[in-house]
Amino acid sequence: MRSSPRLFQYACRITLFTRQNCSLCVNAKQVLSTVWDKHPFVYKEIDVMTPDAKGWQDLYEFDVPVIHIAKTEHGLERPELSAKAQKLMHRFSAEQVMEKMDIISDPKS
Structure with missing residues (x-):
């Protein structure tokens, strides 16, 4: 099966910032x-x-889990650019994540 070019044109990248022994991080992964x-x-x-x-x-030691949502073509995550990312922290729902993905996937963004 071949992937649609449109799928990759606006594909999102989600980066999960986590740490060991973090029960909220387990929930975030689910x-x-x-x-x-x-x-x-x-x-x-x-x-x-x-x-x-x-x-x-330095940014997230006491705030995990945190997710950054970005377009895949925006390159690697860098701490100095974290203010520009679409973010969710601590407790979030699938609906909230998909809302942020829709913002990122909008060609106008």
Whole structure:
């Protein structure tokens, strides 16, 4: 099966910022799994407590889970650009995630 070019034209990337022993992060992963079944996206997970994630630790150490939602063509996540991301924090529903994905997928955005 070939993927539609339109699917990738506005495909979303969701980055989950997490840490070990985070029960809210487990819930967030379940929500994202539900969303993915309805509206596939590129997924990346970043453990903010790892040494190579120091910039993210400074931002989100006490706020996980956090998700950033962006167009896939916007490049890699960088801490200094976090203010520009569509974000959800702590507790969120599949509907809230899909609303943010719709904002990102809008060709006008």
